[in-house]
Amino acid sequence: MSEEKINAYLGLIGDLEDKMPSIENIVGKIHSLGQEINRISGKIPEEKLMALAGYLHHFYTGVEDILARIIKTVDGYMPRSGDWHSELLYISSRKTPGVRPAIISAEMHEILTDYKAFRHLYRHAYAKELRWKKMDHLALNIQDVWMAFKKSIMAIIQFLQKIINDLEK
Structure with missing residues (x-):
């Protein structure tokens, strides 16, 4: 069992x-285009x-993929409700006692909810419905959001490394 968990966590860390670099590249494009x-x-x-909206969509999709991968591997399940996108953010902002700390802060949960809402708009809107005022705060704050999110993920990687080290003893 320990060897399976170690391999799963090592695979997760690798993923x-x-x-992260792909998302960071998107963040750079959002920042430049937003400016x-x-x-x-x-x-x-x-x-x-349209280009900015597409990049914002890809950013949030990448963030969600990271959170889903962590939840699935560490918690052992994925939300399956009709509103699983919101549930994923909620679960990510809560610790699972005896399993893992919160992945993101309550503040990051709120911030990412705005990106999730924009992604929904992007997927269901036509180009003429896109407005700079609906995405300016998302684009102009992207670097700070990314740095905070990245810091959270690096903390989870450190947490997983500690578990791996403990299991290898």
Whole structure:
């Protein structure tokens, strides 16, 4: 059993470390494009809004993939309700006694809820419905959000490493 858990946790750590640079690349694109759009004084070209919306969508999808992978591997299940996206964020912000600490803070839960809501809008809206005012705070704050999220994931990686070290003894 310990060997299976060690292998699962090592695989999880590898997956997390593989996904983080891709998301960080998206964060850079969001930041650059958000700054560029923020400097536009007139009508914002639709293709810039669509590009930014797509990057925001990919950012949140990557974050959600990371959280889902942690929950599935460490907690041993995934939420299956019709509102599993919200449940995933909620579970991620709560510790599982005897299993793991909270993955993200309550504050990060609230912040990511805004990104989740925007992703929903993006998936169900037409280009003409996209507005800079619906995404400006998401784009302009992306670096701070990413740094805080990344710090949370690095703490979970350290937690998993400690468990692995304890199991190997």
